[in-house]
Amino acid sequence: MTKRFLxxxxxxxxGLTLRIYDFGRSPQGVYVDExxxxxxxxxxxxxxxxxxxxxxxxxxxxxxxxxxxxYTYLTTVPVRLFDLNIYSVRTTSLVAGVLLVAIAAxxxxxxxxxxxxxxxxxxFFSRAAFESNLALxxxxxxxxxxxxxxHLSSFLPLSFIILALSSYxxxxxxxxxxxxxxxxxxxxxxxxxxxxxxSLIIYGLLSIPLFVISFTAGGSDRAISLLTASPIRNYMxxxxxxxxxxxxxxxxxxxxxxxxxxxWWMAPLLLIGLTRLSKIPKIYLLLLxxxxxxxxxxxxxxSSLRVLPAFVVLSYIISQAWPKNKLINIFLLIIAxxxxxxxxxxxxxxxxxxxxxxxxxxxxxxxxxxxKKIVLDNSRLTxxxxxxxxxxxxxxRILQAPYSDAWLSAYYTHTDFENxxxxxxxEVRPIHWQTDIYKxxxxxxxxxxxxxxxxxxxxxxxxxxxxxxxxxxxxP
Numbered sequence: 001m002t003k004r005f006l007x008x009x010x011x012x013x014x015g016l017t018l019r020i021y022d023f024g025r026s027p028q029g030v031y032v033d034e035x036x037x038x039x040x041x042x043x044x045x046x047x048x049x050x051x052x053x054x055x056x057x058x059x060x061x062x063x064x065x066x067x068x069x070x071y072t073y074l075t076t077v078p079v080r081l082f083d084l085n086i087y088s089v090r091t092t093s094l095v096a097g098v099l100l101v102a103i104a105a106x107x108x109x110x111x112x113x114x115x116x117x118x119x120x121x122x123x124f125f126s127r128a129a130f131e132s133n134l135a136l137x138x139x140x141x142x143x144x145x146x147x148x149x150x151h152l153s154s155f156l157p158l159s160f161i162i163l164a165l166s167s168y169x170x171x172x173x174x175x176x177x178x179x180x181x182x183x184x185x186x187x188x189x190x191x192x193x194x195x196x197x198x199s200l201i202i203y204g205l206l207s208i209p210l211f212v213i214s215f216t217a218g219g220s221d222r223a224i225s226l227l228t229a230s231p232i233r234n235y236m237x238x239x240x241x242x243x244x245x246x247x248x249x250x251x252x253x254x255x256x257x258x259x260x261x262x263x264w265w266m267a268p269l270l271l272i273g274l275t276r277l278s279k280i281p282k283i284y285l286l287l288l289x290x291x292x293x294x295x296x297x298x299x300x301x302x303s304s305l306r307v308l309p310a311f312v313v314l315s316y317i318i319s320q321a322w323p324k325n326k327l328i329n330i331f332l333l334i335i336a337x338x339x340x341x342x343x344x345x346x347x348x349x350x351x352x353x354x355x356x357x358x359x360x361x362x363x364x365x366x367x368x369x370x371x372k373k374i375v376l377d378n379s380r381l382t383x384x385x386x387x388x389x390x391x392x393x394x395x396x397r398i399l400q401a402p403y404s405d406a407w408l409s410a411y412y413t414h415t416d417f418e419n420x421x422x423x424x425x426x427e428v429r430p431i432h433w434q435t436d437i438y439k440x441x442x443x444x445x446x447x448x449x450x451x452x453x454x455x456x457x458x459x460x461x462x463x464x465x466x467x468x469x470x471x472x473x474x475x476p
Contacts (some may be wrong), residue, residue, distance in 0.1 A: 015101035015117030020178035029357030038089030064417030097126025135170030137305030272321035358467035377445030
């Protein structure tokens with residue numbers, strides 16, 4: 001017992017340490033999806049409705065797109081405990097990330113737990129609010145329970161429940177979860193026919209709301225708009241050594257600055273592990289090839305967050321060749337820790353603007369000037385209203401006010417997005433130079449929105465600067 005749980009406990013503690021170090025400060029700032037998740041969780045606690053006034057929707061309407069709602073609902077717990085802030089909105093992902101390490105180390109094998117604990121891709125997605133990270137943990141838990149049903153059949157209904165819930169956490173699991181469910185139904189059909197039928201009924205009942213909403217514009221338009229004409233080419237890029245061990249994710253909000261999915265030194269371990277494919281359970285190989293489908297059918301060249309389950313399988317293959325020598329293990333952990341630490345520093349400072357860190361100061365300035373009329377330029381970041389609402393904990397009723405009952409009755413059809421919003425005393429919109437200079441108000445924008453020549457021409461008075469943003473008073 002001790003031989004099994006002591007190493008697993010140490011691995012879990014290692015995974016927790018790498019995820020919780022400088023938590024909430026690296027990445028520094030809050031990106032708009034995080035702000036939407038956190039603010040809507042706050043809105044549910046205050047009003048029982050989302051920012052648009054919809055009561056407990058299946059999909060959350062964020063900026064004209066519709067996202068699965070489970071992460072937001074779970075986030076109501078840390079928001080209730082710690083108030084609305086960067087820590088509470090990321091707690092759900094942190095817990096999911098640590099649970100994934102625990103599931104792997106305790107119930108699959110300790111070396112898989114170790115690979116997941118230290119690999120850049122899993123550490124990164126546990127440090128910010130990513131629905132895909134929650135969905136990944138639920139999917140792997142459902143698979144583990146399904147495999148354990150071989151010895152304890154009563155786990156099967158629970159496995160199907162967890163697999164169904166994973167589809168409510170992230171869109172990619174809407175593809176992968178049904179395939180895993182069918183796999184378990186097939187392999188257990190002869191031995192546990194009645195239990196399989198019962199489990200399938202439970203899975204089906206839980207999936208009905210998701211199935212129905214999937215045929216609305218909100219449930220399908222986003223997916224259709226992302227479809228690519230080159231799925232085979234896109235499929236193969238997820239097996240590229242360059243993308244797995246060398247290059248960061250093309251999206252700067254989806255990776256550490258100089259780290260790929262795995263460390264470069266894990267490449268030989270993957271090659272060795274590939275020679276032992278016969279030892280890998282068939283369901284993991286099935287998961288590998290199906291989990292890449294959501295990434296392959298979309299236009300993005302390489303989207304790590306859409307294929308996270310595939311990286312778990314690659315981690316399993318790497319773990320098959322993991323060295324058993326303690327000194328080598330210590331050496332590899334030191335290298336991993338050093339690389340992670342240096343990239344946490346880079347992430348915190350070099351990519352602060354990518355994570356909208358300056359909006360915390362802008363929101364503070366706005367809260368300190370409640371009687372001033374303010375225009376916040378949103379030419380570069382159209383949904384920036386949600387960052388102000390998040391940081392200033394704006395009363396959700398203010399954002400809900402413009403939406404009528406008729407609009408809410410067709411909630412899942414509104415794929416358009418109104419860029420310009422009014423939040424308290426702030427108009428979030430592009431600056432209109434023909435009219436705004438003749439009003440007594442404050443203009444906030446970056447150097448592209450407010451140039452030096454415009455400052456001189458219109459006699460604007462500088463109040464302060466915040467990172468790339470400038471705050472000016474008009475002189476009507």
